[in-house]
Amino acid sequence: MENFGYHTPTSVADAAKLLDANEDAKLMSGGMTLLPTLKQRLAAPSDLIDLAKVPDIKGVCRDGDEVVIGAMTTHAEVHENALVRELIPGLASLAGQIGDPAVRHRGTIGGSCANADPAADYPAGTVGLGATFVTNKRKIAADDFFVSLFETALEPGEIVVGVRFPIPVWSHYQKLRHPASGYAVVGVFVAQTKAGVRVAVTGAGPSAFRMSAMEEALAKNFSVKAIEGITVDADDLNNDIHASAAYRAHVVTVLAKRAVAAR
């Protein structure tokens, strides 16, 4: 990979200043996608701004009816965290299905979401739980955060510092895992929240999306039967060597049914 300048700011404000001062700089959290991307020379940033030494954006705490997860919290930490396991076991389960154990020791929730890989797991969990992204500038609802393929609502100079998850009544994640990469060919997150039923899908489209037809059906009758006749339009879904759009459309309903059956 090309060489770059390396910075380890010790506050979010300093990280933002470095980002503003270097147009071609990139933020790095766990580096699990960024470093392979640099190795393949798909990107060549002038500078890497490593967030590892920024305090206060790592760890899990409860704030009223929400669980707050710092952006630099690793997948392994979310998976093993007692609070997440007790209050949002569906999210703990999701985190434990990302990549492999060594990747989970490095990769972070903030990095994964900001990267917005269409086949990443966290987009389904954050959209499915109606989470809110907290940045150094504002709050962004997960529904508005994931815009398209590797594209988020984040503006230049904006840094994710944490994610706030309303504690659901119940939630569950079902995933068809690609056997080689571990990414979601399709992943479906179903949650019963105080604001209603939410069904979020990752892997199938350019970015995570909600299945409102399923949400409405499950709100009336939370059962497998309520959604088994709901088909997904394959027109806008991903079509690649791993799976056709029609196959992905079919799998969305299959996984949604499995998730509901787990209730």
Added chain:
Amino acid sequence: MLINVNMTINGKAVSGQVEARTLLVEFIRDHQRLTGTHVGCDTTQCGCCTVHVDGKAVKSCTMLAVQASGKSVLTIEGLAAADGTLHPVQEAFREHHGLQCGFCTPGMVMVGVDICRRHPNADEHTVRLELEGNICRCTGYQGIVEAIMDASAKMAGGKA
């Protein structure tokens, strides 16, 4: 521009000057001449380069040396006791024939130690799931899984 890095490798304080882009595995192999850690795929998939950083298994081909500065690194060379007594996971790999060509073995052993620490008395299903990030292309996984299960039981029982 070179950057100073300082870290502990296998209990020994080491320092060096690296480019920002120098990978941790390059620092371990090329700068420190500890060639037990292997590079298989160089794409975060095969796990041959697995080492422990601050007690956690990571893939050293997907971490910069500068990211490990100030941290404690354990490689396959640091696992056995000073008198040569093998670590229980190394001993179990020998006992259960958990290797053939040996290329993936340093990574398999390092991840095995990590599995045994996190899963006392690990069952076969757990070990197979936990080996997701480590690939063997010759002898197969049977002996590797048996070795890690055996070591996990022995370490949990305090026999080792």
